[in-house]
Amino acid sequence: AVHTWPSPKLDALEAQRWDQDDTINGFSSFVQPCTFFIHGNDDESETGRANGPDWIRTAFHDIMATHNSEDGTGGLDASIRFAEEQSRPENAGTGFQNTLDVFIAFTTRHVSLADLIAIGLVTAVENCGGPQIDLRGGRIDAAEPNAPGVPEPQGDLNAHIASFKKQGFTQTEMIGLVACGHSFGGVEHKPFPEIVPELNDPNSTLSVQHFDTTFDFFDNKVATEYIAGTSQNPLLVGANDTTNSDKRIFASDGNKTMASFADSSELFASTCASLFARMLDTVPKDVKLSDVIDPLPVKPSEVQIVLGTNGKLQLSGVVRLFNVTVDDPDRTVHLLIDSHSGETTTTTLTLDRFSSAMGGRVQSPFYAFNQSQDVNHAGVIELDPAQGLEKMRFNINGKVEDQGGVGFKVEDGVVFSETSCITTVGAAATEDDDDDPVPVAGKFDIAVRTGLTPTRVFLEQEIKDSINRTVVKETDVERPAQPVPAGDGAYEIWSIQVKDANTYTIGAEINGGKFSTVDTHSLKELTACTPTKRRVWHKRRTGA
Ligand code: HEM
Structure with a gap:
C-alpha cells in the first residue's frame, strides 16, 4: 500500500527500501557488484564469499532460529546481534557479525536493526538477479537473546521438518526455502572443516564450496544442477552423508518440488519471492507490521524549514x-x-x-x-x-x-532559528594558533509560530541504549516568560543553552500530535553570538 506523506517512520523505511543507492543512502553499494565482500577489511585476496549471501543467511538465522509459531515468541528481531547467540555452534562463521557491522551504521529511530536485516535480504536478492519481494516494516529489536534452534546440517529429515513446522512452514515450503536460500553462497572450510576441506582454489581462497555455480547470483541453478546430477553442493555431495542435509531435504518429496523449480525459473522466482516475504514477516506476536511498503509515486524528502537571520x-x-x-x-x-x-x-x-x-x-x-x-x-x-x-x-x-x-x-509551527549562536569557546584542539577554538556553549533559538501553543518544545538527540537500540533523548525547552518576537512578529523565540557539540533535531507536541524537524543542528555549525568576543579571547590567550 502507498501511505500518505508525511509519516516519518514509513517515509524512512520506504526510502531505505526504494532509494537503496542514492548519493545519501549507499546501502546497496555493499552488494554492488554482487561479488563484493567486505569482511571488515579490503583484502582482495579473500575470494569465495560475498556480502549478499551473508545478509541472506543472517536473516534466516535471526528468524528461524528462534521463532515458535505456537507461543508466538521469537522471529526477526535482531537477537542475532547478541554475542551469546552468535557463539552457539548453530551460528558458526563470521558472516553474522560482518553483516551487522554494516547494518548498524544504517539504523535510526525509524529503521530498527531487525527491519534492516529484512531490507538486507530484499536488497541482496533483488539486486543480484532475484524477484521483487514484498517488504513490511515495524520490526522491533529484541532486548535479549532468543532460544536456540537453527537447523544444522547433521540434523535428520524429521528434525528438519519439525523445525520448519514450528516456524510455520510445511515440508514443501521447507524444500523451497532451503533451495531459495542456497541459490546463494556455500559452505566455508574454516567454520565447517568436517564438511569442506581446504580447497587450494585461487577463485575461493577462503575455501568455500558453493551451492551452485552462480553463488553470488539468484537463479534456479541450485535446482537445475541438482536434477542434472552435476551439483557440487557440499550439503548434497559431501563425503560425510550425515551432514548432507540438502540431499535429504531436496529428495524428501521424491524430487517433485526441485524438478518443478528446474523446469521453470519463473516458478522458482515467484515461489522464492513469496517464501522470503513470509520468512521476513515472521516476528514475535506482539509486533505489528505495516502494510507492504510500496513506493510513493511523488515523494518529497529532506524538507527543511528554518527561520533565517533575515527574518524570512x-x-x-x-x-x-x-x-x-x-x-x-x-x-x-x-x-x-x-x-x-x-x-x-x-x-x-x-x-x-x-x-x-x-x-x-x-x-x-x-x-x-x-x-x-x-x-x-x-x-x-x-x-x-x-x-x-x-x-x-x-x-x-x-x-x-x-x-x-x-x-x-508541512509543519512550520516550530522551526530552528538561525539566530542560534555560540556564547563560549574553549581552548583550541592543538597549540597551533590557526586552529579554531572549540565551541563549548551556545544557545539554540527555536521559533514558535505566534498563536500556536505547543504542549512541549524539546531538543531531540538520537543515542544508542545499552543494548544498541536507537532511542531519542529529549531535553525540554522552557517556555519563555518574556517572548522575543521574530520574523516580523509571526514567531516567538524560545531559547535553550547547549553545552556539547552533539547533533540535535527539534521536537514539539502540538494539538496532541508529535512532530520532529528533519534538519539537524549542532554548535559546531554555528558562529559566535558576538563576533568580537572570540577575537578578544584569542588575543588574550596568545598574549599570555
Ligand atoms: C535445514 C536447513 C538448513 C541448513 C542445515 C543449512 C545449513 C547451511 C550451512 C552449513 C551453511 C554454510 C555456512 C558457512 O559456511 O558460513 C549454509 C550457508 C547458507 N545458507 Fe543455509 N541451511 C539451511 C537453510 C537455509 C535457508 C532456509 C536459507 C535462506 C532462506 C539459507 C541460506 C543460506 C545462505 C545464503 C548461505 C550462504 C552463506 C555464505 O555463503 O556466506 N539456508 N547453510
Missing part, C-alpha cells in the same frame, strides 16, 4: 519521481506552496540527482527545491513568515499531484 522562512528539500526516465528534457516540475491564508507560490524545480533500487531496474530522479545541483550546498526558497506554509503540491507536466486532494502537509 527558508525552505529546502527535494521531490522524488518514482521510476520514471531520469533525464527527460521535456519534463516540467513545479512546486506549489500553499500558505496559511491560501495563497500559492510557484517555483520551478531542477533535476538534482537520482536513486535506484533492484540493481538499477528502478531509477528515480530527484528535483531540488532550489537552483543548486549540489545537495550539500543546497539553496533555499525564501518565504514571508506571516504567510508561512501549510502544504505543498507538485505540478508535473501540467498535472497536479496532491495525494488525492490532501496535499503534502
